[in-house]
Structures are given as C-alpha cells and as structure tokens.
Amino acid sequence: MPHYHLSFQNPLSGFLQVRTSIENIIGPEVYLQLPAWRPGRYELQNFAQKLQAFEVTAPDGSPLPFKKVTKDRWQVETKGNQALEVRYNFYARQMDGGGSWLSSDFLYVNPVNCLLTPEGQEQEACTLSLTIPEEWEIACGLPETERHTLQALNFDHLVDSPFIASATLQHEVYEEQGIPFHVWFQGDCTPDWKQILPHFKEFTKEQLALFQTFPVKDYHFLNIILPYTHYHGVEHLNSTVITLGPSEQLMLPALYKELLGVSCHELFHTWNIKQIRPKEMLPYDFTRENYFRTGYVAEGVTTYYGDYLLARSGVFTTDQYFQELNTVLKRHSIDQGEANLSVADSSFDTWLDGYKPGIPDRKVSIYHKGCIAALVLDLEIRRATQNARSLDDVMRRMWQEFGQPGIGYSEADYQRLTEEVAGVSLEQYFQEMIFGTVPFEKWLTPALEYVGCSLEKEPAVLSYESTYGFRLNAAMPTSSVIGYVVPNSPASTALSVDDELIAINGRKLENSNLQNLIKGQSEIEVTLFRQKTLKTVKLKPDGTVYLPQYCVKKNPKASAEQQANFKHWLKQDFKEPEKASGE
Template sequence: MIQYQISPLNPNSHLFEVLLSFKSTPSQNYTLTLPAWLPGSYMIRDFAKNITGICAVNSKNEAIELTKTDKQTWLIEASDEQVQVRYQVFAFDLSVRTAYLDSQRGFFNGSSTFLQVEELSEQPCQLSILPSTLSEHSQWRVATGLTRANGTEKYQFGQYTADNYQHLIDCPVAIGEFDSTEFTVEGVVHHLVFTSKHYGDTQQLAEDVSKLCQHHISLFGEAPFKEYWFITHLLANGFGGLEHKNSTILQAGRFDLPNPQQPTTQRSEDYRTFLSLCSHEYFHAWNVCRIKPKEFVPYNLKQESYTKQLWAFEGITSYYDDFSLFRTGIINFDEYLAIIAKNSTRVNRGVGELKQSITASSFDAWTKFYQQGPDAVNNIVSYYAKGAIIALWLDLTIRSKSNGQYSLDTLMRELWIHFGRTNIGTSEEDFINIASMLCGEDISSIFKQHLYSNKRIDLTAELANYGVELQQHKFKKLNSLETTSETNFHAYIGANYKAQPFGLMITQVLEKSPAAKAGLAVNDVLIALDEVKVTEQSIQAIVDHQPENSELTCHFFRDDQLLSSTITVIDSPLAGIAFKVVDDILVKHWQDIIPNG
C-alpha cells in the first residue's frame, strides 16, 4: 500500500503535517503531483500553493532531491527501496473544497492535501489519521467515508484504507469535538455530523433527511454505498455543498437547522433551504458521481475538463432537490410551485439566457460561471437554474407523451442502469435518445433547441396539461424576487444591493434598467436618493412615494470618490414568474407519480 499519515501539526498556525511513504525501485523516477481542481467544483484551485516545507529521504534517512517541474509537480529519483516525503499543508479555507485547521476543528479534502505518486496511482492507499497532541483536543473525533481498518472504530483516530488514489481523495475528513446523529435507510447507515456549535433539533433533521434519502434510493432502485456521511460546517452565515460518492461536505448558517422550540410542522424557509441542499448533494451520489459525462471518465485533475453536459448533472439534480421535498411531504404543492417560480424568475429577470445557451454555460463553467464578473447577470445563464427548467420541461413532456406511463424518474433509472452501474460516460445524445424512446416519438429537435439556442423556454402549454397556469407578474418590491399579481404601479430601478454600515452596495445592475442608465455599477455604494439617506427600508419607502417616471438625484461612492446622477423610477416589468393551480384534477396526475411508480 501507499502509506499516508496526517496529523494536526500546529492548529493555531493552521498547519497539517503529512507523511507519504512508498516502496521504490532504486534509480527509478517518480512523479509527485497534486490536483489542480476537484470533481464537482469546476475551477482551477491550484491546491499545491498551500504545500510548504517539503522534503524527502530514503530508508537510511538520507536526503533525496526533489525537483519541481511546474506549479503542482515534483520529480524524485529513488536511491533505494523506500521513499518518504514529509510536508506541511497550510489549511485556512473553511469552504467545502480545501482544508481548514484551528483550535476548534479540522477538515481536509484529499485533493488539496495528499500528493499522488503518479506511477503508483492505482495501488491501494492506507491513511493513518493521528490526533492532536494538545490535551484540550482529547475529545476530538474523526468523521469520514473512508474504510476503517486494523481495528479502528467509527469516529476514532487510526487507520483507514482506500482502493486507490482517486478513492482516497473522494473521501473528505472532519476532525474535532463534533455533534453526530445516525439514521438507517434501506439498511444503509447515514451520519449527520456538525463541526461547530448549533442549537438545532437533530432528531427532527434526521427524520426529514431520511425521507429524502428514501426518495432518492427508491427513485434509482438501490443505494450504491454501504454508509453515507453528511458533514456540515456551521457558520454565522454560509451556504454550499460538494458531493462525493458516499459523503458530502455542506456549509450552512448556524440557525438554519430546525428550532427545537418550534412545532415540527413549522419548518422555516432557511431550514427548508438546508434540506434542499442535503437533497441536492445526496442525489449527486448517483447523478455525476457515478452517472457522469464521458469527458470525466476518467477525471483529468491536472487541467480543465470541458463538457457541455453540466446542465443535466446540476440542472436535473436542482430539479429533484426541491421536487423531493414536495414528494416526501416536507412542503406542500403550493410551496413547491413558489420555489420553482422563484427559480424561473431568477432566470427570466435578466438577459443572460438570451446571450448564452445552456450548453455554452456548461462548457464555460471554468471561467464564466465559477469566476463571475460584475456583468454576469446580463451575459450568462446558470446551468443550475435553467437546467432545472429544462428538467421540468423534460419531466412534463415525458409524462404527457407517454400518457403518464413514464417520467423523468424513468429516464434517470435508465441512465443509472446503463451508465452509472457500468461507469460508461454519457453524451448528450444519450439523454435525447432515452427521452425520445420514453415519449414514443423523436423529440430531438425541440430538445436540442432548448440546449443550444439563446431563447427563453415557454412552459405554458406543458404546465397547462397538468392544471397549472404560468403567469408573468411584476416585482413586488426592490431587491427581491417576490412577485405580485397586482397591476397597479410598483417601483423598479433594476439594481440589487446589500446593506453596508453606511449605504447600500450595488451587487447587480440589470441591462437597460434605470440603474444602468443612471450609470450605477457593481460595488458602487449608494448613500442617498432624492437627498435622503438610504437604508434597505428607506429606499423602498422613497420610491413607493413617487409617481411613475419620477427623476430622482442619487449620490454614491465609487471607490472613495463621491458621484451623483439622476435615476428614473419606472413601473416594474412583467419579468417575474408565478404558477397558479387552475385544475385540481389535472394537477393530481403530476402529483401522484412517485419514484417507484
């Protein structure tokens, strides 16, 4: 086995120490490298920048020269039958992607922590996770999806194994004095781990998440793992997740968990959002971790791996993350319609989808989506959000054309059987061909139009088949996706913002909006409108007291320079999307289809 050992070297300095040992052939060259990115997060991260103090010795403790050939690669020539490499990793990124260590907790993804020996990448790996030597860390435990070995018990420091390097880096590890809860679904033990202080009702959470897990397992027909780990970093504010084959790393706000002082039927919006995140990452265990585009078989983690299919792997997953909340009874149908209406509004309010197709969005994820500039809302479309709209179209289309015999569930099971189990990568033609087969007719033309054109998708007819009316509404207030069916004047300036200690920082300016015509730009700090100081409350009150087409003076800081302009307050465009149930009988045909039905 390739031997790895990791231990908290200095929590206050945020340093892990890693020891890599492997048997070698004298005079043979070996290549040590670290990935440039990790699956599920499509951006070059350059993890090797956090490696410090790297050195190597042989079995006699004699130094071996390391030659760095690029930003993430070292060459080494073995001098005898053993190589031992020692290095430190600076761990100060409390995201879901890299590594973190302080006196309260530790965490690492293997992709940012463990050097690969390229010539031995398919050999089994053994990882020894050692505890901190500090007495205040005596209660620390370990949470990971890695296989426990040599008598190591669950949650214990000790030895863990992986089939190969890819398996090793696919199992993130959390250490600390964390809270944990377990539940079982279809014989699979699931773990809920929280790495910092919280006040949530973990039993209620386990009950709700178990419903979502049951939904996904039933949909695909089986669980492709023996256990599963939900590892959550709780912060003052946070949101995000990253999928792995038998685990996920999540980030959430400290008060997003269910409040034990509230009735279990009163799930807050923040809690429902967290459940949707859990659902999303768990669904990924099938859709992208195993069913994946052909460009990812195998992964090339040295450089970008381009694919036009992220609309399917993130979009379809985004469709099911909320749909499963409805199917399991966590939310009702009206609440579900409100969620998908909000997603549709997010896409419809800007002109990005009129400039970029969903396949182009997938292909350009590395730069345009993961490194969004201030112009993003006007020039790109999210393959998550519009991908979910395409998934909805696909689900309703398959249901209608098959007379309710099949649905998107069927398509996903077919993909699982033919591509997930077999580890054969998909092409977009596979989605189109299976969908056409289930529809009983060739739908490739309209399907490709949705994928490759820069046009909006009108679901009016598809929704009407299931008793739901698509409506276009005004925005109810500034800086919100909330819509209203009222036809009276609703003030609009076309900018989003967030509160600052003094003023409002502009975060988005929609193309051709009053804010754009006034010359406002992202990162400007608006301080006054109509010579009145603005806050989140006062700006709404100011515009609500104006007649349509009022011209108001605005003052704002750009960097440290005070500027002024004139902004015209207009009536809200009909850019908000809402869904209304108009036929309860038809809606039943949508609601009644369950994953294994």
Template sequence: MHYRISSSNPSSRTIEIEFFLTGVSSPTVELQLPAWRPGRYELQNFAKNIQRFEIFDQNGNPLSFEKITKDRWRVQTEGASELVARYTYYSNTVNAGTSFADDRLLYINPVNLCLYADDRLHEPCTLELVIPDTWEIACGLKPTAPNLLSATDFYELVDCPLIASPELQHAEYKVGETAFHIWINGAIRPDWERIKRDFQRFSEVQVQLFGEFPEKDYHFLTLILTTPFYHGVEHRNSTMLVLGPNDEGEGLYTDLLGVSSHELFHAWNVIRIRPAELLPYDFTKENYFTTCFVAEGVTTYYGDVMLRRSNVFDDAAYLKELQVLLKRHFEANGRAFQSLTESSWDLWLDGYDKGVPNRKVSVYNKGATVALILDLHIRRKRNHARSLDDVMRLMWERFGKPFIGYTLDDYRAVAEEVAGEPLDWYFDRCIFGNEPLESLLNEYLAFVGLSLESDAADQGSAPAVFLVQIDGSEGLEDRFRWLTNQR
C-alpha cells in the same frame, strides 16, 4: 501510498502531511498535487497553500527535487526504494471543499493536500490521522486500525472527506441493506427522531426510483457553523455539508433537508452516471464537458421533488422552493447570452463567479428549469405513464451501473427513447439555445395547474416572477401526480 496527517499547532491553521511512497525503482519520480476537486469544476490550485516542502529517502536523507509545474515536483531518487515527502498545508477557510484544523476539529478533504504519482493511481492507499484516542472519525473510508483508514485507490481516497473530533454526534438508519449515517459537528442539539424519519423517507424514494443503491453505506458529514452558510459537495459514498447559523430554527432544518436530498441524488447522478469527459478524472487540468445541466440541473430538480414525493415536504413547501428556483433563473439570467452547454463548458472559466452581466446561465437553476420542462412534456404526452424518472433509470442501467460514462448524444437518445419522439425542439430551445423560456415553461406549467407570472420591470432590469396556481384548474390533484407519485 500512505499518508500521515496531523496538526501539531492548530492555531496556526496549518496541517502537516507525510506522504510515503514505497516500491520506487526509477531514477526520477514525479509527484503531483490535484489542481481541482470533483464537484467543483474550476481550477483551485491547491498547491498555493503549501508552505514548506521537503523530500527524503527511507533513511532520512534529503533528496534533490525541482518544481516543474505549479503543482508538480520531479524528485531525483538517487537509488532510494522509498520516498517521504513532508509538507505543511495552510487553510483558514471552512466550506464543503476545504480542509481545516483547530483544537477540537480536524476536517480533511484529501483532494486538497494528498500527493500522488501518475503510475500509482490505482494502487491501495492508507490514511493515518494523528489525533487523540478520544476523538471519533466520520468518513466513508473503512477503518483498518485505530485512526487508520484504507482506500482501494487514489480516486477513492480523494472522494472521501473526513471529520475527526471529540464532539461528533451520530445517528443511523437503514434502507434495505444499506446503512445511512448522519454525522453532525457543531454547537447544536439535533432532533434525531425527526431527522432520521425525514432522511429515511427521502432516501427510500430515491432508492425506489433507481431500484438499488450504488454503495453498501453512505455518510452525511455535517459541519454546523455559527454564521450563515449553505454548501454541499457530493462524494462516492458520502456528502460533505457545511451549514449555518446554528440557531436550530426551521430555516436551518429546511436547508439541511434540501442540501442532503440534492447530494444524495448525486450518489447516482454524476458519481456513477458520469459524463464521459470526467471518467477518469484528470486532476492536473481542466476536464471540459457540456452536460453539467444533467449532472447538476437534473439533480437540483430532483432534490426538492424527492422531498415532496416522500411527504417530507407538502405541496406548499415544495412550490415555495420551486418559486425560489425559478426566480433565481428568470430574475438573474433569464436573458443571458450563453446556452446551457456553453455555460457548462465555461464552468472552468468563471462558472462560480458572478461574472459579466447577462453572459452565462446557471447550470443548476436553468438546468433544473429545463429538467422540469422535459419531465412535464413526457408526462403530458404519456399521461404520466412515462416521465423523466424513466430517463434517469435508463441512464443508470446503461451508463451508471456499468460505470462507462455518457455523452450529450447518449442523454439525448435516452430522452427521445422515453418520449417516443424526436426532441429537436427541446434541445434546440432549452439546451443549445438562449431564448427566454417563460412562455414555453408556462405551456407546461398549465398542465399541472400552475403559472409563472411577472410584474412590470423597470427599464433595463429583469421582471420579478411569481409562481401561482391557476384558478379553477380541473383535475389539479390528479395532475399533481408529478409531485406525489413516481413513474
């Protein structure tokens, strides 16, 4: 499968795609456009952005086709050995999961706009960009010729976004044998020495936790906007980040660190340590699963912890981020009806919308909160000799490294193995239940000299919460090994 992508009139916000399918031998071929993208578990129906759609044989003769679902076409091949689909894709939105073109940028998430045939998913793919020779390309895919990228199969292709521009800025650092690339596009002057130092620090502690990095290289692809924005999406050997505004202040830099550390942790957790229901991805429909509290909650928890362990954050900076996390859960949906497993399942329904009040919880915020509880429970029981680190290492060794997919029961079994005891209370209260968690959380926060306090709430509203240090806590520095040392 070969794709040629261009934008001859970028002011129209249209991207032109030619899809070449060779080796055709059947009387009909069905072409599918993905209905959703990895990293956001909701149907996005990318086919709604297609303006013009035509199909030809290798000689340029039009072929008959019909649309048989909202994003699937059946083509009558009429003996053709090759098909060429030509279509335009409209995109006027920039976030970490879209595609966009203007006169100085071609930004592509291939999952938005690349067709495929079901029986060809595991065949090699090539992606050709029609861009000026002076433009540079930032992407996790390997270049095989100027402006030509190759993927081992469709799954790799659609898990590798790209930025092409004459204004890309680039820096590189290494951790072991792995090369890490930082790409920035936008009106900003990066402090590269600071960025490389801090990125190398948090990358090193993440690699140390798992003992190895899954890929030979990794790319932080960053678009900086003039307006406030914060979004990141994980990919196989890259992440797509969209941030703003481009004021070059500490707020922007803190956002860059936070989202980058979070997304890098995904290189293990969900890219490789993946729920069995998502392996392989079925791009035609919902892929329901109940463990997004592991995929996103544990990752959210570790994203900031890794910044503290690497000394990119000090204690105060970390505790500030932890307070933000806890406020987001307890003030927004601490009394919500659904459990984490129910809200994970319902991501496909309304997980990314505000939705009905007090119905669902955030798999990110509550998921990170209960990851903190589990980590502190294991550390308290084992005096820091074991921790959630051991859980994630075993998940990597047993499921991520062999890439076989895990179930909720698998995660529970590993957690109980590390804890050295049944964890019925934890899963019943934190994962399957919907009870408020303030008192349980405070039981474990006290172990590290912290407390979650709240003010008096107005009738019908949630109380505001505040994370405070307990006065006179003994051995606080020793207890803070939770933040400063890996297990």
C-alpha cells in the same frame, strides 16, 4: 502502496503536517502530482498554493533533489532509492463543503486538497493515518482498519472521502433496503433526531425506489454546523459534506428546510455524477480542466430532484416545494444571461468563471437554468406518454446503461434516452432550452399548464427595479450603490454599475428612502458620484416592466384532468384537505 499521515503541532496556526511514504519506485526519477481541482466544483483551484516547506528524503533521511515542473507537479531524482518520503505543511483554513479546517476542537479534511500521488501508483491501495487525540472519533466513508487509520482502494477513492475528527461528533444511523445511512453532526447544535431521521428515511426511500439499486454499501451525511450564517454542500463517492449555520437555528423551519434540501440533493448525486458521469470525466484527470457540456444533467437535474423528491415523498408540502421552485426562478432571473449563453455552453465555462458572478449578462447557472430545463423535460415526457413515463425513467436508464457499467455518457446519449422514453422527438426542446438562448417562459408556461399550474409574472417589489431597470448592490446596504443595470432599460442610458446615488429630485438619500422618493414620479433627477465625480442624470419610465418576479401557482380553474396530472407528478392532491372546524 502509498502511505499518508496527517498530524498537527499547533492547531491555532491552521497548518497540518503531511507525510507521504512511497515505495516500489523504479527508475531514476518519480513524478508527484497534487490535484488541481476537486470533483463537485468544476474549476481549477490550485491547491498547491496552500503548501509550505516541501521536502523529499531518502529512507536514510538524506535529502533528494526535486523541482517543480508545473504549478502542482514535482519531479524527484530517486538517486537509486526505491522508497522515499515527502513532507510538507498544508494550510487548512477553508471552512466550506470543499475545504479543510484545523482548529483546537476538531479537524475536517478533504484529502483532495492536500494529498499528492506518485505517477503510476494511482490505482494502488493506500492508507491514511492520523495523529490526533486518542478520544477523537472519525466520521468518514472510508473504513477504519485500525484506530485512526483509514483504508482506501486507490487514490481516487481516498481523495473522494472527506472526514471529520473530533471528540464531540453526534451520530445516528437509519436503514433503507438494508443499507446503513449515517448522519453525523459536528458543531454546537442540538439535532432533533425524532424529526430528522424519519424525514431522511422518506426521501432516501423515494430515491431508492427511483433508481432501484444503490451504488455503494453505506452512506455518510457529514454535517458541520457553524455559529454563523452559511450554506454549502459537496457530493462524494459514498458521503457528502454539508456546512450550514447558524447553529442555534438548525431545527428552526428556515434552516431545517435547507438541511433537508441540500441533503436530498447530495444523496441524488450518489447516482448522478458520482456514477452517471460525463464521458469527459471518466476517469477524472486532476491535472487540468475536464471540460464537459452536460452540467444541466449533472447539476440541473439534481437540483430539480433535490427539492421535487422532498415534495414527492411527503416531506415538503406543495407550498413548501413551490417556495423552493420560485427561489430558483428568482435566482435565474437575476440578470439577462439567458439571452447570451446557453446552459450547455455555460456548463463548459464553469472552468472559466462558473462559480463567480462574472461580467453582467454573460451566462446562466447550470443549477438554476438546469433545474428549470429538467422540470420542463419531466412534464413534457409525462404529457407525451399520458403519465406512463417521466424523467424518472430517463435517470433510471442513465444509471443502468451508463452508471452501473462505468461508461461515460455524451450529450447525444442523454438526448437519445429522453426521446426513447418520451416516444417523440425532443429536438426543439434541446435546441431551444439546452443549446439555445430562448427565454425559459416559452417552455415552462405550457409545461406547467399540463399539471394545472401557471407561471405568474409580477413586478419587482422595489418599484425602481421594475420601472427603471436597475438594482442596488445588496453587499453595500448602508449606501445606495448601483449593482446591476438592465440592458436597454431607462437606467442603461444614464446609470452605470458602481454609481453611488446620493439624491433624488434634490432630496438626500438616507434610511433606504429611495423607494419612497421615486414613488409616483413621471421623471426623476438623480444626483450621484461616479468615480468620485459628482453628476446629475434624468430617468424617465418607458412603460416596460423590468426585472420581473416569476412564481409558480396552482390555477384555481384547473380541470379534473389537470388535477389528476398534478397528482401523478407530485404525489399530492391538487386541492389540499380542508381543516376541521376550530383548528
């Protein structure tokens, strides 16, 4: 049984001291493996780069020879010893949902970042003990068998169980179907429990009704609320880590909406990806890439349900849900990647560059395109079955036929189930929306019509985006630097990414006056710096609207049947009740 121990000497340094005790070693050598990636983010992260002062010793304290055989794998000569100890420092200075962080007032650790396992002992039970201030409490999905000691069934269980330790944790529990759901907050914030707990109970109840059974015996929302703007969440076996900020705005509508959205999303992952898992990831192989093409199920379907279930449970109004849906459409339409790489191929390529902007127009987001594809599929199934079945039935069967028995699913399995539930062929949908590069509007527009809604296409707020097809770099607000150019637009023949615009028709650009200077102009002369060289180019509109904004709206002329379909879908009335006089 491997025993892990974490401590720290100087929290200001960011370094944790990690000690691993290994027993029952057989043979002249043992291999030690540190994970190369973590579940929830499908790219290599090379955690070994954060290790320092690595050493291995025998029980008598004498050093044992070792060498690296890959970037995160060590070969140790046992010299006849059946036990050994591994020590190193780990740099815990990554504050997000997938990192680890050490400070003077709290410790936050994702064990997958910093713990290694001896080859052949991955399935053995293990413990993790912490040397931390006595008054600190621990928030974690693992049981605390002794004070500041956590117990795990095996290595996968351990590294899929992040924790927060501090003296200032805030904690409440609610129950649904007899299952305890723990809500933890760390940070300088004042949670309004009377508002939070009823909302969490509502979306939890809706998810439990959908899947009917819960995969784990309890669940933990581990929230780290930061003093600056931030947003991230990561799913785990029976918990999630959510990092949000700024802390003083936690209960204000904008940030509270984000808390609800990410919490509902991550809870849905307890079934979808933690249990309903692609066959390529059963089991996880932490030594290398685990390529899979079903990110549109793992993340796309979850993104759809994360906001949709908030509306269906009554936590969000229809307008609030449409605002979130329109944000997804805006993010999806930020470039022309949909024309070049399918969402299935983009899933495979998360291991290449899926979490970086990448080169222009190369790929789509499995979250955004996957969410749109899930919405379309849900409405297509509802249409085909006259609202008798929906995507709920697909996901419930995915849980019952794959998640519960621990069987990995394939692309073909998912398509087969959707067609069995719909009772019709969905081949064209999959070929175009999932495996193809057909514009999403072709499918989303008629799907929305079924529930009395329309997909509106409007010009961008900034006229130079719509007219000429270029966008400024939002990360450089004090200067007018080109951040994106639409292929085959007027801008594409004259402008390039990183061009710095300095004048329009001889007028200096300053105080964000670009919009005003081009207004009403049939042709503009742009003065710019390109690679520190001064140039002048001309732009002329061609009548096409570039970088449009898409939004979902209710159709005021929706028929009674369409309005009834809307009610079946969202569990909300199509027409909102009129307010009483005087309100």
